[in-house]
Amino acid sequence: MADLVTTPSPDDLPSGEPERVLSPATVAVTAGRPERVPDAPLNAPITMASVYVGGGDLEYGRYTNPTWTAFEDALGALEGGRCLSFASGLAAEATIFDLVGQGQKVVIPQHAYHGSIMQLADLESRGRIRVQLVDITDTASVVAACEDASLVWLESPTNPALELADIPAITAAAHEAGAYVVVDNTFATPLLQQPLSLGVDIVVHSATKYISGHSDVVMGAIITKDDELYAVLKGRRDLIGAIPGPFEAWLALRGLRTLHVRVERAQANAKALVERLREHPAVGDVRYPGFGAIIGLELAAGALAADLLTHKTRLWVHATSLGGVESTFERRRRWKTESQTIPEGFVRMSVGIEDVEDLWADLLQALDTLT
Ligand SMILES: *Cc1c(COP(=O)(O)O)cnc(C)c1O
Numbered sequence: 424m425a426d427l428v429t430t431p432s433p434d435d436l437p438s439g440e441p442e443r444v445l446s447p448a449t450v451a452v453t454a455g456r457p458e459r460v461p462d463a464p465l466n467a468p469i470t471m472a473s474v475y476v477g478g479g480d481l482e483y484g485r486y487t488n489p490t491w492t493a494f495e496d497a498l499g500a501l502e503g504g505r506c507l508s509f510a511s512g513l514a515a516e517a518t519i520f521d522l523v524g525q526g527q528k529v530v531i532p533q534h535a536y537h538g539s540i541m542q543l544a545d546l547e548s549r550g551r552i553r554v555q556l557v558d559i560t561d562t563a564s565v566v567a568a569c570e571d572a573s574l575v576w577l578e579s580p581t582n583p584a585l586e587l588a589d590i591p592a593i594t595a596a597a598h599e600a601g602a603y604v605v606v607d608n609t610f611a612t613p614l615l616q617q618p619l620s621l622g623v624d625i626v627v628h629s630a631t632k633y634i635s636g637h638s639d640v641v642m643g644a645i646i647t648k649d650d651e652l653y654a655v656l657k658g659r660r661d662l663i664g665a666i667p668g669p670f671e672a673w674l675a676l677r678g679l680r681t682l683h684v685r686v687e688r689a690q691a692n693a694k695a696l697v698e699r700l701r702e703h704p705a706v707g708d709v710r711y712p713g714f715g716a717i718i719g720l721e722l723a724a725g726a727l728a729a730d731l732l733t734h735k736t737r738l739w740v741h742a743t744s745l746g747g748v749e750s751t752f753e754r755r756r757r758w759k760t761e762s763q764t765i766p767e768g769f770v771r772m773s774v775g776i777e778d779v780e781d782l783w784a785d786l787l788q789a790l791d792t793l794t
Contacts, residue, residue: 447501447613447614447683448683448684450497450500450501451497451501451614451679451680451681451682451683452680454496454497454499454500454501455467455492455493455494455495455496455497455500455676456493457493466493466676466677467489467490467492467493467494467673467676468490468673469490469669469670469673470488470489470490470669471669472484472488472669485661485664485666486661488666488669488672490669490672490673490676491508491666491667491669491672493672493676494506494508494644494672494673494675494676494679495507495508495644497676497679498613498628498630498634498644498646498679499646501613501614501679501682502608502613502617502618502619502626502646503613503617503619503620503646503648504619504626504646504647504648504653505646505647505648505650505653506644506645506646507644507645507646507653507656507657507660508630508642508643508644508666508667508672508675509642509643509644509645509660509665509666509667510641510642510643510665510666510667511629511631511641511642511643511665512536512538512607512609512627512628512629512630512631512632512642512643513538513539513542513629513643514643514665515627515628515643515644515645515665516538516539516542516607516627516643517542517663517665518645518656518659518660518663518665519574519605519625519627519645519656520542520543520546520552520574521659521663522574522603522655522656522659523546523551523552523573523574524573525551525552526550526551526552526553527552527553527572527573527574528552528553528554528555528571528572528573528574529543529552529553529554529555529572529573529574529575529576530555530557530565530568530569530572530574530575530576530597530602531543531554531555531556531557531576532556532557532558532559532576532577532578532581532586532588533556533557533558533559533762533764534559534578534581534582534583534584534586534762534764534765535576535578535581535582535607536578536582536607536609536629537758537760537761537762539576539578539607540556540762541760555568555572559577559578559579559581559586559587559588560586560587560588562588562589562592562593565588565593565596566592566593566596569593569596569597569599569600569602570596570600571600572597572600572602573601573602573603574602574603574604574605575593575594575597575602575603575604575605576605576607577590577593577604577605577606577607577618577623578606578607578609578610579606579610579611579616580610580611580712580715580717582609582610582717582745582771583717583719583755583761583765583769583771584710584719584762584765585710585711585712585717585718585719586712587712590606590618590621590623591621591622594621594622594623595622598622603624603625603652604622604623604624604625605623605624605625605626605627606618606623606625606626606627607627607628607629608626608627608628609627609628609629609632609633609746610632610633610715610717611714611715612633612634612682612686612715613626614682614683614686615686615690615714615715619646619647619648624647624649624652625645625646625647625649625652625656626645626646626647627643627644627645627646628643628644628645628646629642629643630642630643630644630675631643631744631746632744632745632746632747633682633685633686633746634675634678634679634682634746635674635675635678635679636678636679636681636682636685636746636747636748637674637678637747637748638744638747638748638749639674640671640674640675640678641671642667642671642672642675643667685748685776686715686716688776689716689748689774689775689776690714690715690716690774691779692716692774692775692776692777692779692782693711693715693716693717693718693772693774694711695779695783696718696772696774696779696782696783696786697709697711697718699783699787700718700720700786703787703790703794704723704794705722705723705724705728705732705790705791705793705794706720706721706722706723706790707721707722707723707768708720708721709721716746716773716774716775717745717771717772717773717774718771718772718774719769719770719771719772720752720769720770720771720772721766721768721769721770722768722770722793723768724768724793725766725767725768726754726756726767726768728768728793729754729767729768729769729770730754731789731792731793732752732770732789732790732793733752733753733754733770735788735789735792736785736786736789737785738750738777738781738782738785739751739752739772739782739785739786739789740752741753741754743758744773745771745773746773747773747775748775748776749775749777750772750773750774750775750777750782751772751773751775752770752771752772752773753770753771754767754768754769754770755769755770755771756769
C-alpha cells in the first residue's frame with residue numbers, strides 16, 4: 424500500500440448546510456453508484472452472473488442484476504420514480520400492454536412510434552384488445568376517447584410528427600375514467616420533461632436513444648412512482664424475461680452519465696439549425712416543438728429531393744434511430760409501416776453534438792444542389 428498521511432474522514436468534519444436538492448445534472452453523474460467505502464469501485468462494475476449464492480435478495484439472473492440496479496437507480500432518480508430495465512424499448516412496451524385486460528381499450532396517438540402502433544394492431548387483430556388512434560393535438564377528442572379506455576398511451580413530442588400533447592388535461596380525463604396513463608418520454612428525456620410529476624402513472628423509454636446516447640446499445644426502461652404497479656410490472660418481467668444483458672446496462676449507465684451535457688449541446692445545435700433551415704428555398708416546412716434535438720424537415724420537392732439530400736452529405740448519416748452523439752437523418756416514408764399521413768418528403772433529423780457550423784455547412788451544400 425502506498426504511504427499516505429492520515430487525514431480526517433469526511434464523517435469527522437463538521438457538516439455545513441442542510442441537505443440540498445441536487446440538480447438533474449448532478450443526479451445524472453452521481454446516482455446509482457456503489458456504496459462509498461474504501462476500495463469500492465466508483466461506478467458499478469459489470470456483474471456477469473446467472474446464479475447467485477442463495478439466501479439473499481438476488482437469487483437468479485432473470486430476476487435481478489447489480490449492473491441493472493445501478494442503471495435503474497440512476498434513471499429512476501432522474502424521472503422521479505422506481506425503474507425497471509428491459510431488453511429494448513418495445514420489450515418494455517409489450518410488458519405494459521400485457522396489463523390491459525381482455526377486450527379493453529387502448530388510446531394511442533396516430534403518430535406514435537410505429538412499433539408501438541404495430542404491437543397494438545397485432546394484439547387487436549387477435550382479438551385481445553381494442554385500439555383507438557387519436558390526433559394527440561386535439562385535446563377535446565382525446566379526452567372524449569378516454570371515457571371507456573383502460574390505458575391511455577401518450578408520446579409527446581410524437582415520433583416523427585413532433586406533435587405535443589396536453590399531458591395534464593389528458594391525464595386528468597383518463598384518471599377520471601379509471602385508465603392508466605403512460606408517456607413514452609424517449610424524445611424529451613427526463614431533463615426536458617418529467618411526466619410522473621404531471622400525474623402520469625408510467626414513463627417508458629427506448630434507452631437505445633438519448634439515455635445511452637452512443638448508437639451502440641438496444642435497451643428499454645419503465646419508471647413508475649406507484650409501488651403496486653412496480654410490483655406487477657416486475658412480476659411480468661420476471662416471468663417473460665425481456666431483460667437486458669449486464670454489459671448493455673453498463674453501457675447505458677455510462678452513457679447516462681453525460682445525458683445533460685449531450686442534450687444541452689444537441690438542443691442548442693438543433694435550435695440554431697431550425698432558424699437556418701427555415702430560410703432555405705429547398706425547404707417546404709420545418710417542424711420543431713421548441714425543445715429537444717429532433718427536427719422534422721419537409722422538402723418542397725418531395726420524396727426524390729429528400730432522398731437526394733440524405734445521400735449528398737458527408738457528416739449527416741442516412742440512418743434510422745436517433746438520440747446518439749452523431750447527427751443522423753432519415754426519410755421516414757422509406758418504411759412501409761410509417762403512417763401514410765407523414766409526407767413523402769419528410770426527413771426526421773436527429774441533431775448530434777458535433778460543431779454546429781460543420782453540420783450546417785454539410786447540410787447547406789446538399790440543400791443547394793436541390794434548388
Ligand atoms: C425507438 C423508439 C421506441 C422503440 O425502442 P427500441 O429500443 O427500438 O425497442 C419506442 N418509442 C420511441 C419514441 C422510439 O423512438
